[in-house]
Structure formats: structure tokens, C-alpha cells
Amino acid sequence: MNVLKAALFLALGSLTAQAFADESHANAEAGQLPVESYTYGMKLDIQKIITVSDIANECAPVPAQMTYEDSHGQRHILQYQVMGTGCSNG
Numbered sequence: 001m002n003v004l005k006a007a008l009f010l011a012l013g014s015l016t017a018q019a020f021a022d023e024s025h026a027n028a029e030a031g032q033l034p035v036e037s038y039t040y041g042m043k044l045d046i047q048k049i050i051t052v053s054d055i056a057n058e059c060a061p062v063p064a065q066m067t068y069e070d071s072h073g074q075r076h077i078l079q080y081q082v083m084g085t086g087c088s089n090g
Helices: 002-031
Strands: 035-037 048-052 061-069 075-083
Touching: none
Parallel strands: 035 075
Antiparallel strands: 048 061, 061 075
């Protein structure tokens, strides 16, 4: 009975280690992707948004980035300009 428990524990432990390895590989892959700059009229194939960067607290246009997957499962990083969140309306 104890041998069975030990075998089950080792099997589950190896699956968990594999899951962590896959996640770290995905993070490393994202660090190697080229950053594409958005231009007006650019055709985008966005199937799933992975992350969107925080917007700077400035009253001016600031750069933002979005990581997404296209319809073929390829990841992309797109850089674009947005208005900062530091402007007051009063």
C-alpha cells in the first residue's frame, strides 16, 4: 500500500514539474517576440488578448503594449499610442 502511495506521489510530482516548465517556456518565448508598431489602417488578426500594459499617469500620448494570439495561434506584441490617464477634466 505504501509503495502505491509513493508511486502516485512521484507521478503527480512529475506532472506538476512539467506544467511549471511549460509555463516558464511560454514566458521566455514571449520575451523573444519582436514588438510591432501599430500604424493607422493596419489589418490586425486578433483572436485572443493575452495582456495589455498599464497606461501611464501623464496628460499626453503614451505608449502601450498588447500581447495577443492570432487565428493561427501565433503570439504577437503590438505597441500603440494612447492618451495617458493623468489629465483632469476640471
